Amino acid sequence: MTQHTEGRTGAGTADLPGFDAELQFCLAGRRFAGRRHMVLLRKIAELGTLTAAARAAGMSYKAAWDAVEAMNNLAPRPLVESAAGGRHGGGSRITAHGLRQLRLFERVEVMHRRYLNKLHADLQALDEMEDFRQLMERLEMKSSARNQFHGTVLAIASGPVNAEVTLDIGGGNRLVAMITQGSVERLGLSPGNAAYALVKATSILLTDADDGLRLSTRNRLCGEVVWCREGAVNGEVTLDLGGGKTLTSILTNESIGHLELREGMRACAVFKASSVILATR
Template sequence: MLELQGAIWFRAGTQDWGGRDRIALLAAIGEHGSITAAARAVGLSYKAAWDAIDAMNNSAGEPLVSRAAGGKGGGGTRLTERAERLIRTYRAMETEHARFVAYLDKLGGALSEANPDDIHLMRRLMIQTSARNKLFGRVAAVRGGAVNDEVTLTLAGGQQVVATITHESVETLGLAPGAEAFALVKASSVLIGLPDPGMRLSARNQLPGMVARVVPGAVNAEIVLDLDGGGTVAAIITNGSLADLGLKEGTRALAIFKAPSVILGTMA
């Protein structure tokens, strides 16, 4: 049975201010007057809480949270008038949104016949990023480190993408074996190479495929590679490299990119 759920996010142009979790953080700051206590109340680390606050302040273009200087009674943190108004607005909108979702749920009928896989695909299609390459898969392994963790993502076609991200990001995104996630890689971060058994590279990601499309430009060319097993990866290379490698449709090639060039994301 299809279960309807939803969440509200504030946006200003192309900038996300935040959603339920960040509003909860703001509300906790207003209640406790302390970042430490607020972070504990919503289940965040002190650093993650301040990172979220900095992101909200930057997106709003004005402070939503201000830090009071320490004194005899110690310093504290308080919400600005804009933040308090934002919380009230969000809660009012959330109430109306809950009524709307309840109304849709009552419709039953056509919605109950909707294929959950189609709904899931719609969520994927709505993800918008500036990265040219967006690869979906499931976490195969997470190897912890002192600061950064190595996350291996298995794509639908069976190939694997390795990403190096902070341990804090792994925890925040809930990345664990079996979790669904997606990898973002800019086309400018992807190198193209020709298969060579003797070639050794330090880049962790070397995905084999076949050139599906070549789009030449004045200086650079876009190469789109059909990966073995499914999916595509696009790369931007110079016209000189295009000529040197002899790339054309049907040429076997490798999409090569480093693990730190991969950004991981999840769908909330």
């Protein structure tokens, strides 16, 4: 649950800190869906297309796509599935698992609001909430890494200085990270433990799925191109890895043209184990 304060004025007193909260779902201690995400899921269930759902939820199509992509990457099973037709054709449907999460959220939200009503009354006597809010803001950490996955540690191969950590991120996909032994100990990593893998989109190279190249990079994930757009200099390409997982790469327009990347074709993402950042709660 994410919380933030808001100013509140009492009669004849200085502004007293109030307290408000937004209900969010957490997976293994990490936030992955809030009310805005649930509204989007509800609209997808009602309207059957991501375009219509994004419009009804007051979101851009890209923001809605990114939200669904993030939820599917972090959830144990996909919440939304795309029908035939690709990103701009066909439709989208909420899965049975997604519908269960939506119904649970709606029930919990009612109880959450009842709790907040009581909390507001109790907090009137407190005068240190602003200091608390500032502390929480400083402790909150956000990542700029485009690709974030939740997974399970499968194996750790330890060396004198570094360790190679293999992570199962679901959908039959595995990531390998190269980190120091000190990081393994500090993160408390061991087989069976949960961990997060973060990979910057700029660290990922794309190749033709059938190029037959043998590379020294430890990570090679293949899938269907579901998003390919060029910008002024660089472009963004997203691969559907299967199992509800996606991976996004930022590469030059020249590279996109050289590889003849387009939506619907298969391609492979390759990146070094040293480009994978691991995190735990």
